[in-house]
Amino acid sequence: MRRTSPTCTLLATLAILCGLSAGQSDNSQPPSLDPALARAPAVAATWINPYAGQDNAARAGRKLFERHCAECHGQSGQGSERAPRLAKASVHNAPPGVLFWFVKNGALKEGMPAWSRLPDQRLWQIVTYLQTMTPEESAKTSP
Amino acid sequence: MQLSCNNVSHALAPLRRIALRVVFLACAFLPCGLAAPARAQGRAYFVAYDHHMEEPGALELSFNPALGVPKDGNKFLGAWMEFEYGATGWWTSEFYLDGQTTWNESTLFTGYRWENRFRPLLREHWINPVLYLEYEDVNEADKTIKDVVGFDSGRDLEPNDEARHEREREIELKLILSSNFKGWNLSENFIAAKNLAGEAWEFGYAVAVARPLTLAASAEDCTLCAENFRLGLELYGGLGDWHHFTLSETSHYLAPVVAWDLPSGVTLRFSPGFGLTSESHRALIRFGVSYEIAGFGPRLARMFR
Numbered sequence: 001m002r003r004t005s006p007t008c009t010l011l012a013t014l015a016i017l018c019g020l021s022a023g024q025s026d027n028s029q030p031p032s033l034d035p036a037l038a039r040a041p042a043v044a045a046t047w048i049n050p051y052a053g054q055d056n057a058a059r060a061g062r063k064l065f066e067r068h069c070a071e072c073h074g075q076s077g078q079g080s081e082r083a084p085r086l087a088k089a090s091v092h093n094a095p096p097g098v099l100f101w102f103v104k105n106g107a108l109k110e111g112m113p114a115w116s117r118l119p120d121q122r123l124w125q126i127v128t129y130l131q132t133m134t135p136e137e138s139a140k141t142s143p
Numbered sequence: 144m145q146l147s148c149n150n151v152s153h154a155l156a157p158l159r160r161i162a163l164r165v166v167f168l169a170c171a172f173l174p175c176g177l178a179a180p181a182r183a184q185g186r187a188y189f190v191a192y193d194h195h196m197e198e199p200g201a202l203e204l205s206f207n208p209a210l211g212v213p214k215d216g217n218k219f220l221g222a223w224m225e226f227e228y229g230a231t232g233w234w235t236s237e238f239y240l241d242g243q244t245t246w247n248e249s250t251l252f253t254g255y256r257w258e259n260r261f262r263p264l265l266r267e268h269w270i271n272p273v274l275y276l277e278y279e280d281v282n283e284a285d286k287t288i289k290d291v292v293g294f295d296s297g298r299d300l301e302p303n304d305e306a307r308h309e310r311e312r313e314i315e316l317k318l319i320l321s322s323n324f325k326g327w328n329l330s331e332n333f334i335a336a337k338n339l340a341g342e343a344w345e346f347g348y349a350v351a352v353a354r355p356l357t358l359a360a361s362a363e364d365c366t367l368c369a370e371n372f373r374l375g376l377e378l379y380g381g382l383g384d385w386h387h388f389t390l391s392e393t394s395h396y397l398a399p400v401v402a403w404d405l406p407s408g409v410t411l412r413f414s415p416g417f418g419l420t421s422e423s424h425r426a427l428i429r430f431g432v433s434y435e436i437a438g439f440g441p442r443l444a445r446m447f448r
Contacts, residue, residue, distance in 0.1 A: 059362035071437040082200070082441060108196075108232030108265045116267050117184065117195040119326040121359035 034090040036110075040101040047097025050121075051128045061129025064122055068115065077133045083112070087133035099127045185227075185410050187373045187402040189429045190290055191351035193330040194271035194321035196262055197229030200440035205433035207412075211286060212426040214418075216300045217246040221286035223256075225433075228440065233262040243286040248303045254281030254310075256289075260319070267323070275317035275332075283309040288427060290315075291381045291394050292336045293345030297424035312339045326358045332379075343386055349379035353400065364406050375400040377414070380423075394423040409434050 051057030066075065072083035079085030091099065103123050106114035115123060185203055186193055197203060208222040221243040230236050237258045244250035258277035284306035288295075292315075300306075313336050321330040334347040353375025360370050380395030382388060398416030405411065412431035418424050 056362045057359075060360040063362065063364060064360055082438065105266045106232060108262065111199040111232055113196065113198040113229075113232055114267060116323055117186075117193075117328075119355060119358040121326075125360055 034094065036084075036107060036112075037090070037094055037098050037102050039107070040098040040105075044097040044101040045095040047095075047100060049096035049100070049124050049127055051124050052096065054128065057125045057128045058132045059129075060122075061125035061127070061132075064118070064126050065129050068118070069126070077130070086130055088135045092131055092133065092135055094131075096124075096127050096131065099130060100124060103127065184373075184402075184404045185433050185435065187328075187353040187375045187400050187412065188330070188349075188351045188377055189398070189400065189412065189414050189431060190377050190379045191330045191332050191349040192260065192273065192275065192317065192319045192321075193328050193351075194262060194273045194319060196232065196260065196273075197227050197235040198435075198437065199229045199232050201229045201435055201437045202439035203227040203433055203435040205431060207287075207429065207431040209286075209288060209430075210426075210428040211288065211297075211424050212428075213297050213300060213424050214421075217248060219243055219245040219286045221288060223287045223289065230440075233265060235260045239289075241281055241285050241287050243284060243303075245284075245286070245303055251284060251303060251307055253285035253287075253307070254279065256281065258315075269322055271321050273319035273321065275315075275319055277313075277315040277317075279311070279313050279315065281311055282307045283311060285311075288424075290332075290334055290347055290349060291379055291396070292334055292347035293381050293384045294392055294422070295347075295381050295394050296392075296422040297394060297418065313337060314339065327352060327354045328375075343384040345384045346382040346388060347380065348382060349377060351375060351377040351400075353402075366406055371404045371406075373400075373402040373404075375402070377416070380419070392422055393420065395419040396423060396427060398427070398429070 065073075065077075069086075072080060073086050074080050077086035100120075100123055103126060104114065104116050104120075106112040108114060115126075118126075185205070186195060189207065189209075203225070205225040205227065206222065207225065208220055211219045211221060213219075221241070223242075224240045225237060226239075227235060227237045237260075239256040239258070241253045241255065242251060243253055256277055256279040258275060261274045261276075263272060263274060283301060284303045315334065315336040317335075318333045319330065320332075321328060328351075330349075330351045332349040334349070336345045336347070337343075353373050356369035356372045356374065361368060365371070377398045377400055378396070379398075380390075381393035382390065383393060395418070396416045397419055398414045400412065400414040402410055402412045410431075410433045412429070412433075414429040414431075416427040416429065418426065
């Protein structure tokens with residue numbers, strides 16, 4: 001009987017797993033959104049922020065933002081040469097689920113890391129904070 | 144003449160050790176002046192990899208000593224200094240310098256390793272694959288035990304004086320599969336390594352799971368709070384080689400892991416690992432301290448404009 005080599009078995013298993021992981025749907029948002037956010041699947045717009053309107057969550061989100069995001073996006077989201085301004089209307093008015101999806105997945109080709117290493121709860125806290133940023137305040141400090 | 148050379152060599156040994164440490168520390172802290180620290184969190188694991196890449200342009204410095212307690216032979220302290228750089232969002236490159244000290248023997252630099260991780264799928268999926276390619280040039284005295292492949296054994300350890308003269312140039316491939324679910328990370332690594340001197344492919348595995356103690360963050364900055372701690376468990380070992388793909392006569396370890404992300408940006412890790420088979424060391428106790436410098440690459444590039 002012919003034996004299958006362990007490497008072949010391993011590679012076949014891995015190919016199947018990679019195929020499974022790649023086979024998810026990828027419906028895009030309507031074009032009214034910021035182009036970067038429009039990459040989120042349509043279903044993301046229906047996700048509800050469990051912390052919406054909670055002051056504590058926004059404060060926790062601010063702490064997380066300063067820890068993980070401010071180096072590129074600026075302390076108050078005013079942006080820098082490395083990353084765009086976040087305190088703007090298209091972020092403020094975006095569906096929270098779309099922001100959540102974007103922060104979690106990032107835009108790896110453009111240099112925005114995927115923050116899936118943080119638990120969903122912390123990502124929602126960041127989203128809560130992002131949506132408290134007012135575009136007017138940012139415009140004053142924007143470079 | 145031979146005797147006098149030996150005497151000089153012995154006399155210079157402590158100096159060599161000190162010089163080695165100075166070079167090690169200089170390599171570690173030289174980049175600190177170039178950029179501001181960030182407070183991103185590195186991976187909790189010592190051996191396994193997950194799919195999270197280094198942020199683009201960021202440099203993570205990490206020092207990871209491992210205290211080995213063999214079943215027979217001298218205790219040792221293997222250590223690696225790690226420089227992890229986020230080349231792009233989907234490509235992370237790491238350079239390692241390895242060294243070790245063995246009780247009643249000597250302290251020596253054992254070699255270097257260069258690894259690259261590539262993330263082929265740019266979005267989050269249930270299973271996220273990462274491809275890993277490493278080249279290593281170490282001598283057989285290397286005791287970092289960063290992973291276990293083939294029939295790597297904790298038995299019959301060669302003395303440093305003999306092992307240091309045998310070089311191992313290897314390539315290592317890994318397929319990393321990693322998933323996040325409800326705050327948990329589960330990672331599986333499949334390892335294939337080949338000594339370029341013409342030896343057979345060797346195989347190994349690492350499986351790990353980790354989770355933060357609490358999922359949501361608190362509103363206040365804190366140091367000793369649950370949100371800053373991550374707990375995990377790693378299981379890793381050898382799977383024989385191309386000719387004998389097997390679990391028998393291979394080393395396997397089970398190691399709980401705890402990681403503590405300090406508000407200052409430093410991450411401390413600790414992992415007491417236990418050998419599970421007769422071929423394994425009795426214990427491998429690992430420590431890790433890491434520090435990430437965000438925007439290192441762009442700031443360095445600006446200096447040369």
